[in-house]
């Protein structure tokens with residue numbers, strides 16, 4: 001039987017509707033909408049398209065989103081001073097710096113400079129540390145990286161809230177954006193977790209032992225149908241643009257979808273899987289950051 005297709009687009013719409021209700025209540029209470037600032041450096045067309053989606057979705061959810069576009073030639077110091085100003089701005093509750101940054105910039109220093117309370121990507125070392133030291137339940141105000149949070153959310157909607165316990169989860173990829181935080185969240189959900197990467201031996205054999213397989217590699221359709229355990233749940237994080245015969249292009253994931261669908265119990269498509277849920281989580285994190293800032297100070301102004 002063909003696998004269930006996990007509808008990330010529909011789930012994202014549900015998440016955004018919930019954010020919209022709470023954002024409206026926040027705005028009424030505080031006279032100020034939750035505010036998100038997305039900074040993009042350089043003019044990579046794909047990155048620009050993503051960030052435009054983020055700010056448009058924000059507006060629809062009642063979040064005041066603003067896109068800050070900086071030239072490729074900006075320096076780390078210039079970006080840091082921009083972040084400092086946003087850290088001090090009471091109307092800014094969430095700050096996201098689109099990655100990757102140009103190679104001449106010090107990305108680590110940039111991520112460290114963002115106020116951890118406004119770090120809606122969850123990439124600041126303080127938030128990373130809180131995530132990795134959390135147990136089964138995450139602190140309510142913790143800003144968790146959006147993509148892995150979205151993957152966990154889709155797994156819970158597919159398997160039920162207790163359906164993950166005891167599962168062997170294999171995560172392919174060990175980046176700070178996806179693989180590592182994904183592993184931390186799955187551990188917190190009582191999975192037995194294996195993290196694979198480019199030096200892992202016999203990856204197909206390892207994957208065949210996974211009840212839950214998360215692919216975050218960045219290689220088009222690398223995971224084949226015969227790597228998948230019958231009945232497994234497959235989460236495909238990969239976003240790869242490949243050329244089509246007619247001179248156009250299309251998006252594919254890291255998993256060979258047409259093969260996998262014949263073996264898996266459930267699978268996320270690309271597009272329409274993890275991507276939209278990632279964006280919904282960013283809005284959710286902005287709301288959480290805004291709410292936490294008022295708890296800290298009694299007003300929306302964080303200082």
Ligand SMILES: NC(=O)C1=CN([C@@H]2O[C@H](COP(=O)(O)OP(=O)(O)OC[C@H]3O[C@@H](n4cnc5c(N)ncnc54)[C@H](OP(=O)(O)O)[C@@H]3O)[C@@H](O)[C@H]2O)C=CC1
Nearest residue numbers: 147173174175178197198216217218237238239274275278
């Ligand atoms: N849907 C969404 O919301 C998002 C999607 N993405 C997509 O997810 C994918 C991964 O992103 P990201 O984590 O940032 O990518 P990175 O390039 O930072 O990490 C890729 C990981 O895959 C591993 N890898 C590469 N080749 C192989 C291989 N042949 N066998 C096993 N492991 C391999 C690397 O191993 P090693 O560490 O050894 O080099 C690395 O750990 C990309 O397609 C990206 O576009 C990313 C973020 C959000």
Ligand SMILES: Nc1nc(=O)c2c([nH]1)NC[C@@H]1CN(c3ccc(C(=O)N[C@@H](CCC(=O)O)C(=O)O)cc3)C=[N+]21
Nearest residue numbers: 096097098099100121146239271272273275276278279
């Ligand atoms: N600081 C930072 N935070 C990020 O979260 C971050 C980042 N940098 N850099 C790039 C990656 C990538 N990423 C995506 C988010 C949504 C879709 C998405 O919505 N994709 C749609 C398709 C979009 C299309 O059609 O092009 C989908 O999968 O259906 C894709 C990719 C977030 N990232």
